[in-house]
Amino acid sequence: MEEKKKLDFNTIIGFGLIFVIIMWMMYNNSKTEQKEQLEKAKTEKAAKAAAAAAPKVTATPIIDTTATDSVQIQKLKGTLGSFAYSATLPSAKENITTLENEFVSLKIANKGGYIVEAVLKNYEKFQKNSGKLVELVKDNNASFNLQLQTKDNRLLNTKDLYFEPTLTKVGANQILSMKLKAGADQYLEYKYVLAPNQYLVDFDIHSQGLNTVLNTAKPADLQWDLKTYRNEKSISYENRYAEIYFEHNDGKIDYVGQGDNKEEEPEKTTFIAYKQHFFTSILLTKTPFEKAKLHSQNLVHDEKKDTIFTKQYKATMPLAYTNGELDYKMNWYYGPTDYKTLKAYDRNMEKIVPLGWGIFGWINKFIFIPLFGFLSSFMGLGIAIIVFTILIKLAMSPITFKSFLSQAKMKVLRPEIMEIGEKFKKDPMKKQQETMKLYNKAGVNPMAGCIPALIQIPFMYASFQFFPSAFELRQKGFLWANDLSSFDQIAKLPFHIPLYGDHISLFPILAAIAIFFYMKMTSGDQAMAQPQQDGMPDMAKIMKIMIYVSPVMMLIFFNSYGSGLSLYNFISNLITIGIMLVIKRYFIDSEKIHAQIQENKAKPKTEGKFQKKMREMMEQAEAQKQIQNKKK
Structure with a gap:
């Protein structure tokens, strides 16, 4: 028989x-539309409530840098306080300073003093021989701002103010000092140091003599935004692996998650990584941020229409004053999301590469x-x-x-x-x-x-x-x-x-x-x-x-x-x-x-x-x- x-x-x-493992992976890689809409509705509601409750702040006026007489200075002092001094300097005009080595090319603008273009010189977009280099920052897709409060309770945004650049070389290192001056010996300084064959850039924020100008009892708010460009052939596949990672609480690595309007508020944060699939922009600090508010928004809803950007990232961190001054030792990393490259810096950054948890990671x-x-x-x-x-x-x-x-x-x-x-x-x-x-x-x-x-x-x-x-x-x-x-x-x-x-x-x-x-x-x-x-x-x-x-x-x-x-x-x-x-x-x-x-x-x-x-x-x-x- x-x-x-x-x-x-x-x-x-x-x-x-x-089958369960595969379905679990697919579930984590693709959130349901219903959940995304619910999160978006909650965020919009919270934003409207916050806007209604927020105090009105007078916007910084456009500065006419051609007028430097005493009348113009008095007008500026009415809105910018002592930082009007910086607007009267010859550097108070649109200009760019370039730092570059074998790996990266960075352009820093006088206005705002931050990186407005970051190009990776050895990698191309979309496909090999495309002729288009990977650009992590360009065309105003990023902003970096310190919001300062004066003693008379006015808010100043550094992204709207002009810094004075000074470029020097010490050995093979390029050093760029960007100073926002409130007087001859009063200033806020961003200092960039780029060494040969490095993706990691030293970045210091330092102030001098501003305790007489600013309200140092309240921390300055650091705001870093980045709208990430598409760099790979498949925007949906690239977007699947794009999200914010962060290190907090003595070496713990976590991430914000996929979807619309995802947020996290970690404490004791030591780095924030705006990760794309194969490239990453990271801000590291040796003095941990006491708190950070991180926000990620998905920009790819229809891969036929949404073809340029993948995510909108935002971060806000308070910078505390020490003895009335700001003094933070930081780093920028603009480079590949490559495990070996990141591990070589010995800063725990390689953990943003998703290798799996537990035995899978081992x-x-x-x-x-x-x-x-x-x-x-x-x-x-x-x-x-x-x-x-x-x-x-x-x-x-x-x-x-x-x-x-x-x-x-x-x-x-x-x-x-x-x-x-x-x-x-x-x-x-x-x-x-x-x-x-x-x-x-x-x-x-x-x-x-x-x-x-x-x-x-x-x-x-x-x-x-x-x-x-x-x-x-x-x-x-x-x-x-x-x-x-x-x-x-x-x-x-x-x-x-x-x-x-x-x-x-x-x-x-x-x-x-x-x-x-x-x-x-x-x-x-x-x-x-x-x-x-x-x-x-x-x-x-x-x-x-x-x-x-x-x-x-x-x-x-x-x-x-x-x-x-x-x-x-x-x-x-x-x-x-x-x-x-x-x-x-x-x-x-x-x-x-x-x-x-x-x-x-x-x-x-x-x-x-x-x-x-x-x-x-x-x-x-x-x-x-x-x-x-x-x-x-």
């Missing part, structure tokens, strides 16, 4: 866990990053991914072997298990007890097939974090994929398919085919490994569905992901199929396994603690059942 194929329940658990830090870094140092990135995948799968082949061996043992025991099932079909509890006894006598652990699958899940999830964060894949091609950090489009669709997109990527298709054949080849053995449990649904039908659902999931979820991750999954599935065929052909002999099981059954067995506990629980359940039957 032909036996119906049934699914190994442990395998179903494994697939279920994988796998990435101590296995994936060192191994892939070594391989990519002497071979092409595409080949490095293939070799990397082969080494990972070979290292895990003993686990794979144990899983297949367990399935083979369960398959050999299947006739005896079915016989027990038939004998005690009217007594499910007795059936379970006798089945457990058979497992114990034969030396077979029914969970041995599930545990190896569970061990492999952390490596699978770690790869989901590693490849999208691998900066070295950016704009590196392999075969038809011209950028392993983005999707490998082979055809553009004239329409948009929900969840799938408006293009066809080839590597996800290949990975889906490999998954299909792997499941097709293993479904029979997995079903034979363990008989269907009483009360369970028809596992054969579920297995048939899973064979087709898994490849479809791969096609949908990975079509817009980086092709490096899809290549990894494709090679991983191919290798798994190969290992499975080798193990089944050369290492698993059903007759030998059967003989070994019979030999094990003849040996006296000591009942383990777990098995004893399970037996006692079953006996107690059976006893309770009999008592209930008697009462009826």
Whole structure:
């Protein structure tokens, strides 16, 4: 009589866990529209209330820098107080000072004294050879402002005032002093120091003699805004990995989150990172900000229309006065979101690279990053991914072997298990007890097939974090994929398919085919490994569905992901199929396994603690059942 194929329940658990992990990742990467609208409505309501309650502040007038006579100075003093002195200097005009080295080019404006252009000289936008360098700051997408309060309760915004630049060189270092003067020896200074071959810029805020001008009992409010430009081929994929990270409370790293109008108010903040996918703008301070208010707004709602910017970031931090003066040692970082580059500065910045929490992060830090870094140092990135995948799968082949061996043992025991099932079909509890006894006598652990699958899940999830964060894949091609950090489009669709997109990527298709054949080849053995449990649904039908659902999931979820991750999954599935065929052909002999099981059954067995506990629980359940039957 032909036996119906049934699914190994442990395998179903494994697939279920994988599905849950993937869905959990997709949930965290894409917030629901309803939640976004609710957050937006709350923020708008709060903003209106704050606007109604806020005191009216007189705006700083436009300064006519051509008039420097005593009459003009008196007019300025009426609104700017002692800072009118700065407006009468020759530097009080629109002008730019440039600092640059081999890595970055920074332009600092007299007006506001802050960086109005930050260009990364070794990286291009969108695709290789585009001719457009990555510009993190340009065309007024950023502002940096200190809001100062005078002793007569007026508010001054430094972004509207003119600083006096002084550029010097000390050795190979370029030093730019930007002074906002209230008098010959009274000033607010921004000091920039750029060294060769560095992305990190020293940035000091210092004041002198302003305790007679400003209300130093109240901290100055530092405001830093940035509207981030799109730099990658897929704006939706780039936006998925763009958010604010911050370090606070003695080294803890956290983030604001995705979506519209997300806010956090950390304390003791030591850096704030406006992270994009592969590039980051970071403000670091050696004196922690006592409080910070961080705000992130998503700007990509329709990737066909919203094609220029990804996020609007805002931060407000109070700067406390020390002995009546400001004195903060800070740094700016404008550069790649590259784990090795950030780690080299030893400022904890590498933790903004999302490598996963717990064991997933450990796998990435101590296995994936060192191994892939070594391989990519002497071979092409595409080949490095293939070799990397082969080494990972070979290292895990003993686990794979144990899983297949367990399935083979369960398959050999299947006739005896079915016989027990038939004998005690009217007594499910007795059936379970006798089945457990058979497992114990034969030396077979029914969970041995599930545990190896569970061990492999952390490596699978770690790869989901590693490849999208691998900066070295950016704009590196392999075969038809011209950028392993983005999707490998082979055809553009004239329409948009929900969840799938408006293009066809080839590597996800290949990975889906490999998954299909792997499941097709293993479904029979997995079903034979363990008989269907009483009360369970028809596992054969579920297995048939899973064979087709898994490849479809791969096609949908990975079509817009980086092709490096899809290549990894494709090679991983191919290798798994190969290992499975080798193990089944050369290492698993059903007759030998059967003989070994019979030999094990003849040996006296000591009942383990777990098995004893399970037996006692079953006996107690059976006893309770009999008592209930008697009462009826």
